[in-house]
Amino acid sequence: MPLQQLLADLLGDINKPVILWQALAIVVCIAVGWGLARLLHRSWLASHQEQARGLIGFGMASFSRVLPQLLILGLLVATRAVMARYQSVHLLDIAVPLSSSLAVIRTFFYLLRRVFARHGQLGEALQTFEKIFALVVWLGVALHITGVLPDVIRFFERTVLPIGKHRLSLADLVEGVVSIVVLMMLALWAGAALEERLMKVERMHSSIKVVLARMSRAVLILVAVLFSLSLAGLDLTVLSVFGGALGVGLGLGMQRIASNYVSGFIILLERSLTIGDPITLDKYSGKVARINTRYTVLRSADGTQTLLPNEMLITGVVLNQSSTNRNVRAVTKLTVSYDSDLSVVMPLLEAQPRGVPRVLEQPAPNVLLNAFTHDGYELEVGFWLGDPENGQGGPISDVNKKIYALVQSGEIKLGHPSMDTRLLDAHITSLVARTPTAP
Numbered sequence: 001m002p003l004q005q006l007l008a009d010l011l012g013d014i015n016k017p018v019i020l021w022q023a024l025a026i027v028v029c030i031a032v033g034w035g036l037a038r039l040l041h042r043s044w045l046a047s048h049q050e051q052a053r054g055l056i057g058f059g060m061a062s063f064s065r066v067l068p069q070l071l072i073l074g075l076l077v078a079t080r081a082v083m084a085r086y087q088s089v090h091l092l093d094i095a096v097p098l099s100s101s102l103a104v105i106r107t108f109f110y111l112l113r114r115v116f117a118r119h120g121q122l123g124e125a126l127q128t129f130e131k132i133f134a135l136v137v138w139l140g141v142a143l144h145i146t147g148v149l150p151d152v153i154r155f156f157e158r159t160v161l162p163i164g165k166h167r168l169s170l171a172d173l174v175e176g177v178v179s180i181v182v183l184m185m186l187a188l189w190a191g192a193a194l195e196e197r198l199m200k201v202e203r204m205h206s207s208i209k210v211v212l213a214r215m216s217r218a219v220l221i222l223v224a225v226l227f228s229l230s231l232a233g234l235d236l237t238v239l240s241v242f243g244g245a246l247g248v249g250l251g252l253g254m255q256r257i258a259s260n261y262v263s264g265f266i267i268l269l270e271r272s273l274t275i276g277d278p279i280t281l282d283k284y285s286g287k288v289a290r291i292n293t294r295y296t297v298l299r300s301a302d303g304t305q306t307l308l309p310n311e312m313l314i315t316g317v318v319l320n321q322s323s324t325n326r327n328v329r330a331v332t333k334l335t336v337s338y339d340s341d342l343s344v345v346m347p348l349l350e351a352q353p354r355g356v357p358r359v360l361e362q363p364a365p366n367v368l369l370n371a372f373t374h375d376g377y378e379l380e381v382g383f384w385l386g387d388p389e390n391g392q393g394g395p396i397s398d399v400n401k402k403i404y405a406l407v408q409s410g411e412i413k414l415g416h417p418s419m420d421t422r423l424l425d426a427h428i429t430s431l432v433a434r435t436p437t438a439p
Contacts, residue, residue: 022091025079033072035082061248066110069103101141105134111189113248146281176228183224191217211268214293256311257294263310273313275322278388280319281312301391321388327360328388331398334403334413335376342377345412352402353383358395360384376415 038305076099109130143149149187154170161300194214267273268291277288279298286300298306321328344366353365365383374377381403385395406412 009336018087019091021087022089022304025083026076026092026095028206029075029079029419030072030182033075034068036071037068053341066103066106069099069106072284073099086348096142097144098129101137105137108133108185111185133423137181178394179228180225183228183280184221187224188217191220208268210291211265214265214268251339252379256309258311260294263314264291264296267310267313273318278321280321281308281316301393325383327386328392329382329384330392330396331382332400333370333378333380335378337376337415340377340413345377346408347378348411349381349403352406356395356398356402358384358385358387358390359399360386373415 031190076092076096077124080089080096083089083092105410112130125389138207140149143152153171153265157169159170161168175300191213194216195209198209198213201209215293273279273288273296275288275291275292279285279288281298284298284300284306286298286306288296289299290297293310294306295309298308300306336342346369350365350367353359354361359365360383363384365381368380370378370380383399383400385392407414
């Protein structure tokens with residue numbers, strides 16, 4: 001639609017009742033679309049109160065911003081089709097492209113954030129990309145309204161780029177890029193939705209869920225790329241050359257990277273490690289927070305995260321404290337005086353871990369006599385925990401507090417250095433002080 005013809009049509013309808021009916025129809029479509037979207041959103045929240053707090057709730061909250069634009073676009077298209085039978089619809093001819101551009105932008109933003117900002121964190125790169133995409137869409141709408149878009153399309157079709165033995169027009173190139181972006185977004189969105197579904201399956205092991213999610217996403221991306229390349233008219237046989245080059249690159253310089261990826265799938269398939277397992281590898285220890293295809297995230301007790309290449313978990317010796325038996329023994333040691341009655345002190349210490357949160361009743365706590373030291377009897381108070389991923393510091397501290405109360409009350413006497421030992425240490429110190437040093 002040329003801009004001059006569009007302005008002439010609008011000026012011709014400005015003094016006629018048809019322009020008022022069109023304006024009223026646009027207002028009604030906007031009001032009905034927003035109202036229906038809010039009604040659907042509230043009804044979903046009322047029927048899914050538990051899911052509204054999780055990841056699905058975040059997805060519905062973002063989709064609620066897309067739904068009004070889609071409903072308004074549908075109502076405007078239907079209204080224009082009905083009113084075009086009885087009167088001119090020049091104002092609706094402008095409203096429909098504007099509404100469609102808003103719907104496209106909102107839908108693209110929804111898919112983009114569902115894939116790359118699923119937890120609500122929106123980076124600067126993503127925000128910049130959204131602004132560029134919105135600018136491109138608005139530019140296309142402006143070209144369509146002004147009637148310049150057919151000329152731009154004709155220019156892209158006539159401009160041909162020589163690529164090897166093939167000649168590719170700019171229109172085909174743009175079409176291929178757009179198809180790749182759209183299909184990739186749809187593939188990533190479908191992969192994210194499938195992963196959410198898999199994570200809800202309670203009877204399936206967590207490692208199998210991760211493997212199926214990663215493989216399904218990879219298959220969807222591969223299908224999207226191949227399909228988009230075929231839509232662009234590119235010969236897929238050229239991919240064989242790329243595959244050969246990739247194989248040579250893997251054989252020469254990417255062996256460790258490929259090994260880490262293969263090791264990641266082996267870990268997930270064998271289920272030797274699962275998310276939440278407390279493990280120790282070399283000097284690293286902590287709880288498995290996430291298993292990626294290239295590395296595994298290990299979170300220590302102080303909150304720091306360590307990225308371990310998956311190859312280390314396959315070739316190294318891993319101590320998994322929850323692989324077969326989740327129970328782990330915690331100990332605290334103290335030295336009591338030699339004038340203490342062990343037949344009284346040991347049962348008294350054995351009773352202290354009982355009743356402490358997270359301490360198991362079975363196996364029962366026990367007290368061991370480790371050694372006879374200069375200061376007194378060295379005793380070891382041992383007890384068992386059933387959740388090693390939560391650490392041992394809390395229960396050990398609680399047990400030590402109960403032992404401290406016994407020491408304060410005088411029921412337990414801690415060992416102390418004997419007088420002879422202290423005199424001997426003082427004598428040795430004086431001798432060392434009087435020994436002349438060599439010049």
